[in-house]
Structure formats: C-alpha cells, structure tokens
Amino acid sequence: MKLLIVYAHPSPTSFNAALRDAAAQEAVALGHEVQISDLYASGFGAVGGPQDFLVLETPGQFHYQSEQRAAALKDGFSREIAQEQEKLRWADCLMLQFPIWWGGPPAILKGWIDRVCAYGVTYADGTRFATGLFQGRRSLLSVTTGGSARRFSDEGEYGAMETVLWPIQQLFLGYLGYELNAPLVCYSAPRIDAAARDEQIATLRARIRSLLHDPIESTPLPSPRQLLDSIGDRSWTSQV
Amino acid sequence: MKLLIVYAHPSPTSFNAALRDAAAQEAVALGHEVQISDLYASGFGAVGGPQDFLVLETPGQFHYQSEQRAAALKDGFSREIAQEQEKLRWADCLMLQFPIWWGGPPAILKGWIDRVCAYGVTYADGTRFATGLFQGRRSLLSVTTGGSARRFSDEGEYGAMETVLWPIQQLFLGYLGYELNAPLVCYSAPRIDAAARDEQIATLRARIRSLLHDPIESTPLPSPRQLLDSIGDRSWTSQV
Numbered sequence: 383m384k385l386l387i388v389y390a391h392p393s394p395t396s397f398n399a400a401l402r403d404a405a406a407q408e409a410v411a412l413g414h415e416v417q418i419s420d421l422y423a424s425g426f427g428a429v430g431g432p433q434d435f436l437v438l439e440t441p442g443q444f445h446y447q448s449e450q451r452a453a454a455l456k457d458g459f460s461r462e463i464a465q466e467q468e469k470l471r472w473a474d475c476l477m478l479q480f481p482i483w484w485g486g487p488p489a490i491l492k493g494w495i496d497r498v499c500a501y502g503v504t505y506a507d508g509t510r511f512a513t514g515l516f517q518g519r520r521s522l523l524s525v526t527t528g529g530s531a532r533r534f535s536d537e538g539e540y541g542a543m544e545t546v547l548w549p550i551q552q553l554f555l556g557y558l559g560y561e562l563n564a565p566l567v568c569y570s571a572p573r574i575d576a577a578a579r580d581e582q583i584a585t586l587r588a589r590i591r592s593l594l595h596d597p598i599e600s601t602p603l604p605s606p607r608q609l610l611d612s613i614g615d616r617s618w619t620s621q622v
Numbered sequence: 623m624k625l626l627i628v629y630a631h632p633s634p635t636s637f638n639a640a641l642r643d644a645a646a647q648e649a650v651a652l653g654h655e656v657q658i659s660d661l662y663a664s665g666f667g668a669v670g671g672p673q674d675f676l677v678l679e680t681p682g683q684f685h686y687q688s689e690q691r692a693a694a695l696k697d698g699f700s701r702e703i704a705q706e707q708e709k710l711r712w713a714d715c716l717m718l719q720f721p722i723w724w725g726g727p728p729a730i731l732k733g734w735i736d737r738v739c740a741y742g743v744t745y746a747d748g749t750r751f752a753t754g755l756f757q758g759r760r761s762l763l764s765v766t767t768g769g770s771a772r773r774f775s776d777e778g779e780y781g782a783m784e785t786v787l788w789p790i791q792q793l794f795l796g797y798l799g800y801e802l803n804a805p806l807v808c809y810s811a812p813r814i815d816a817a818a819r820d821e822q823i824a825t826l827r828a829r830i831r832s833l834l835h836d837p838i839e840s841t842p843l844p845s846p847r848q849l850l851d852s853i854g855d856r857s858w859t860s861q862v
Contacts, residue, residue, distance in 0.1 A: 392671035393684040428668035428729040431632035444633040484735050485793030486726055489668040493729030511779050539751050539796075545788050553725030553780055 383594050385409045386473035388419045390480040390491035397571055397579060401524055402479045404583045408590040417469050421490045426462060428493025434460055434500075447501040454502030454606035466498040474600045475520045475593055476560060478550070481571070482527045485546050495554055502606045504558055506613045514559020515609070519600050521560035522593055523547060524586055526571035534569065543567055563593065623834050625649045626713035628659045630720040630731035637811055637819060641764055641826055642719045648827040654834055657709050661730045666702060668733025674700055674740075687741040694742030694846035706738040714840045715760045715833055716800060718790070721811070722767045725786050735794055742846045744798055746853045754799020755849070759840050761800035762833055763787060764826055766811035774809065783807055803833065 387405055391398040406416045419426075427433065432444055436459070439452040453459045459467065470476070480487045487495075499505070509515055525547070527534065534543045544551075547565055556562055566589050568574070568582045604612065627645055631638040646656045659666075667673065672684055676699070679692040693699045699707065710716070720727045727735075739745070749755055765787070767774065774783045784791075787805055796802055806829050808814070808822045844852065 392686060395683050422669075422671060428733055429662075430723075430728060430730075431662060443635050446632060483670070484732075484739070484797075485789030486732060488670060489729045489733030489736050490670075492724075492726060492732045493668060495724050496729050499724070540793055541788060545785055546793065548781060548785050549725030549789065553786065556779075557724075 383474045383597060384415045384417075384472055384600075385475045385477060385590075385594065386417050386419065386469050387477045387479060388421065388491065388494060390421045390478075390488045390494075392422050392488075394423070396481075397568070398479055398481055398526055400579070400583065401526075401568075401586055404586055405477060405479070405524070405590050408587040409594060412591065412594060414594055417473070419466060419469060419494070421494055424462075426466075426490060426494060427497075428490045430493060430496035434463055434497050436460060450500035451502040451606075451610070454500060455610070459500070459503075463497050463500070466494065467500070467503055470498065470504065471603050473519070474598050475522070476516075476555070477522045477524060477590075477593075479524045480526075482525050482546070485540070487550060495550075499554070499558065502610060504603070506609050508613050509559075509609070510557045511559065514557060515603050517559040517601070518598055519560050520563065520593055520598070521555045522563050522589065523551060523555075523565040524568075524589075525565060526568045528572055529569065531567075531569040534567075563589075623714045623837060624655045624657075624712055624840075625715045625717060625830075625834065626657050626659065626709050627717045627719060628661065628731065628734060630661045630718075630728045630734075632662050632728075634663070636721075637808070638719055638721055638766055640819070641766075641808075641823060644823045644826055645717060645719070645764070645830050648830040649834060652831065652834060657712070659706060659709060659734070661734055664702070666706075666730060666734060667737075668730045670733060670736035674703055674737050676700060690740035691742040691846075691850070694740060695850070699740070699743075703737050703740070706734065707740070707743055710738065710744065711843050713759070714838055715762070716756075716795070717762045717764060717830075717833075719764045720766075722765050722786070725780070727790060735790075739794070739798065742850060744843070746849050748853050749799075749849070750797045751799065754797060755843050757799040757841070758838055759800050760803065760833055760838070761795045762803050762829065763791060763795075763805040764808075764829075765805060766808045768812055769809065771807075771809040774807075803829075 387402055389402045409416045432438055435449050435453050439449055480491050529540055532538050534540045536542050566586055627642055629642045649656045672678055675689050675693050679689055720731050769780055772778050774780045776782050806826055
C-alpha cells in the first residue's frame with residue numbers, strides 16, 4: 383500500500399521527527415511504499431490565497447473556492463500545491479505527525495490543509511463524509527502534547543482529546559471521506575523519559591502495522607471535470 | 623477602552639472585511655480606541671520557527687519555547703512579532719474576525735497565535751485560565767461559515783459550534799485568561815442575502831457595544847523577567 387506522512391515540526395532532532403521516522407521505517411519494512419511531506423524542511427508556504435494560483439480568474443475580487451475551482455479545471459495550481467495534491471491522490475493511507483500547539487496543528491500544517499485540499503480536487507459540493515472522495519482510504523493522527531493526559535480529559539481544563547482534535551479529525555479527515563482511527567497521543571512529551579519515548583515509538587509501529595494490515599485498493603480520485611460534472615457545476619457570486 | 627481586531631481573510635472586499643469595519647466603526651463611534659491587525663494585508667508570516675527570532679540561542683537544536691523564553695528576556699523577537707505583541711499588551715479587548723476553514727482559523731491566523739503568543743511574554747508555566755495573564759480582559763470571536771447552522775449542531779455532521787471552536791476559545795483565549803463571550807457566527811455566509819448580511823452586521827455592532835459597555839482597566843502584563851521570576855524560571859532539556 384501507499385502511505386503519505388505529512389510531518390510538521392521545526393526541529394529535525396525533535397521527538398516528532400523520531401516518530402515520523404519510525405512510522406516510515408515500519409511501513410517500508412512491511413513492503414509498503416512511503417512518501418513524506420516534511421513541511422518545514424521543504425519550506426512549504428502556509429498562507430492560502432492568491433499565491434496558490436499560476437493566474438487568477440478574477441484578480442479584482444478574490445474568491446478562494448472559485449479560484450480553486452478554476453485552477454482545478456486547468457492545472458492552474460502553483461507547483462508546491464500541485465505536488466502535494468499528487469501525493470494525496472497517490473496515497474491509500476494518510477498519517478499526520480505534529481505537536482499540538484494551542485489546541486491544534488502548527489500553522490504550517492493548517493496551511494497545507496487550507497491550500498492543498500482544494501475545491502474541485504479533493505471535494506466539491508455534496509461530496510463529504512459518506513460521499514467523500516477519499517472513502518475507503520485510511521487516516522491516522524499521531525500527535526504530541528505539552529499537557530498531561532489528565533488536563534486533556536473531561537475533568538481537565540483542555541477537555542477530552544476527542545474534542546480538541548474534533549476539527550481536524552471530523553471536519554477535515556472525516557469530511558474528505560477518510561476512515562478515521564483513534565489518534566495516537568503522546569502526552570507530556572517534554573517530560574517523559576527515554577523508556578517512555580521508546581514505548582511510544584513501539585506503539586506507533588504497532589499502529590502502523592494495524593493501519594496497513596488489510597490491503598485496500600483506493601478508488602482513484604475523479605478528474606476535476608468529472609467531479610464537477612457529477613455534482614452539477616456551479617459558481618459563487620457572493621463573497622465570504 | 624482599547625480594542626484590537628485581528629482579521630484574517632485574503633479578500634479586501636469580503637463580508638469578513640465588512641464585519642471588521644463595522645466593529646471598528648462602532649467602537650470608534652463610542653469613543654474607544656481601535657487597532658486592526660490585517661494579517662493578509664500586512665503579509666504576516668504564518669510559520670512559527672527559527673525566523674521568529676533575531677538570533678538563536680541554540681541554533682543546532684531548535685526548541686521553540688526555549689527560544690521564545692530567551693527572546694522574551696532580551697527583546698529578541700523579529701519585528702513583525704514584537705509589533706503584534708505590543709498590540710496585545712495594549713488591548714483591553716481582543717476580537718478575532720475570520721472565516722472557518724476546515725473547522726478552524728485560516729493558517730495565517732493560527733500562525734499569529736503560534737508566533738505572537740510566546741512563552742515568557744503571554745504565558746509561562748502555571749499561568750493559565752484563572753491565573754492567565756490576560757485575566758480581566760475580554761474576547762470575542764466573530765466568524766463566518768460555509769455550512770448551515772443545522773450542520774453545525776449536535777445532530778449535524780460538523781458538530782456543535784461550541785465543539786468546533788473549542789480549541790481557539792478554550793485552549794487559546796481561555797488559556798491566556800481572557801473572559802470568554804459567546805462567539806458570533808454567520809452561518810451559510812455565501813448563501814445569505816443582503817438583508818441577512820445587514821442583520822449580521824447590526825448584531826455585531828450590538829455585540830461590540832455590549833463588549834465595551836462596562837469599562838475595564840487591564841492589569842499591565844508583567845515584564846518577561848518579572849513573569850519568569852514569579853514562576854521560578856526553568857528551561858527545557860528534552861525535545862518535543
């Protein structure tokens with residue numbers, strides 16, 4: 383199978399990097415194909431907007447989804463976005479590896495989501511959840527936190543991890559149609575010892591084996607034209 | 623009073639821009655001071671990392687919070703970050719105006735949070751929620767959505783708006799100590815008519831009047847040295 387790991391951490395010597403490497407090694411050892419998007423290393427731009435596109439359809443009144451729709455129909459995305467879209471099309475399984483900052487992914491990863499997962503390419507009106515284009519593909523969140531498991535609970539101030547990760551798990555992965563798996567969380571990452579880190583790595587390796595266990599053959603994404611025709615194409619007139 | 627509006631939308635002709643302007647006008651008309659951080663217009667960088675700092679303490683092994691701590695003690699933040707921190711210190715009330723993309727703020731706003739709200743400046747170990755440095759100050763989220771109110775409900779696929787906004791409301795604003803107010807949400811923004819937009823703007827104006835109604839005098843933030851002394855300074859040895 384084909385695994386894409388999207389990894390977002392500014393330090394190549396971080397524990398997040400060790401987790402990324404362990405996941406990749408495990409998958410390769412099992413005979414799977416792996417690609418890694420190392421967002422910091424590649425200098426991925428986080429800010430979604432006009433710079434996503436080779437040319438703008440309506441430069442005077444920028445409407446993000448309309449520009450995405452137009453770009454989807456004419457291969458008009460900037461190179462770094464087109465490359466990431468290609469990886470996403472390719473992958474049967476998507477793993478996101480990141481530290482939780484302020485309750486969510488680092489901005490560089492949020493920007494990857496905002497920019498890469500464009501209208502007309504990864505979704506269109508009405509293709510979501512049970513009808514999402516990524517139905518049949520699998521996903522896994524692997525995250526680290528500064529806070530303890532106790533703080534991330536119904537009794538803790540941060541709330542249950544299920545709530546904290548709801549936007550990325552449900553409104554991103556679930557929306558696209560991915561099969562959701564329980565997130566793997568390394569709590570109190572700055573304060574755990576080497577043995578606990580080794581244990582976390584072993585757990586991640588087991589989760590990767592499980593994720594890749596039963597082979598799936600992903601349905602190819604439709605072309606933008608097929609996708610837009612299938613939903614009855616429309617365009618937007620009002621600004622958000 | 624002093625109101626800071628942080629605004630994140632790529633289009634100057636967007637409805638989000640109209641909401642921002644209405645909020646600012648209402649506050650000024652009431653005799654308050656307003657500053658706006660227009661993140662797209664200023665070209666704010668979204669990616670938190672080494673570029674946040676004038677010099678790095680430990681260039682070989684980048685640890686974000688350690689670098690933030692060091693920069694806090696020696697005015698070592700890059701200019702765009704230092705400017706935003708100054709506005710945050712200044713403001714009695716903080717309003718965030720943004721469209722919900724994939725269940726959260728656009729990456730440029732997440733990056734503003736990641737980078738500006740640095741350790742040693744806006745928080746330190748143990749200063750959070752009831753002991754947060756922004757206790758006594760007020761906050762307001764004003765957001766637009768593509769999805770309907772029905773989808774953003776306990777019965778809808780996106781879940782209740784309270785859950786969707788939990789990370790930014792509780793783990794960001796609440797963590798810093800801000801007084802939380804019910805978010806103002808404009809649902810289905812691309813599909814509502816001019817009258818509904820006018821109504822939304824009128825509601826926002828009322829919310830601004832309410833937000834600024836009883837004067838508060840914010841406690842100045844401690845200096846980084848005062849803050850770190852007060853909590854018993856420490857540094858990190860392990861990577862996340």
